[in-house]
Amino acid sequence: MARILLAEDDDSLRGFLARALERAGFEVQACADGEEAVQHLEHPWDLLLTDIVMPGMDGIEVARQAAARDPSLRIMFITGFAAVALSAQDRAPAGAKVLSKPVHLRDLVAEVEKMMAA
Template identity: 65%
Template sequence: MAAILLAEDDESMRAFLKRALERAGHVVVDAGQGDEALSELQLREFDLLLTDIVMPVMDGIELARRAADIDPAMKIMFITGFAAVALNPANRTPQEAKVLSKPFHLRDLVDEVDRLIAA
């Protein structure tokens, strides 16, 4: 079981992902924007930040950078339809961050999360 912070601006997608991760035994705190997720990071510790890239106010890349500053040991995974953006070195994404490209099956998400947490 891992403590996961899920940042996703699409409300239905966020609820869907949260439910799947909770069914897999994880504790999930969700946020609809990057700045809301940053506030959660300052309140408690998480094993994993699972974030979309394109969000209002603060995007997932900036959120990941700030999260890595707050807790360098926290794992980071991007869920996005824009994998090339996350992988672009000019964006200065945390080096160990993983990317799961949309669309994906929930089983793939849970498997990737479990692998990343176990690593």
């Protein structure tokens, strides 16, 4: 079973994402912000799924710290800001994927499954 570290500051969206991924068979640790996510980086993860824009530590910094600890970690960003998505591609660790909100849960699960199969 693949393990996903999820960082999303919107409570309801975090709950929806976590439940959808759990129903798809993934183990999910849901975090309310970047600082909380970084506290969980000592555990092994298969995928970091993080919002880019969050108060405090943003998702790009979480991804950088995560990739420094585990260069093989798969990273996927979600964001509701198109300009942020474009700039994230330049600042994100190599191989990271960016999805724009709103994202249908079925599409998110499909993208996660693709990343896990790669």
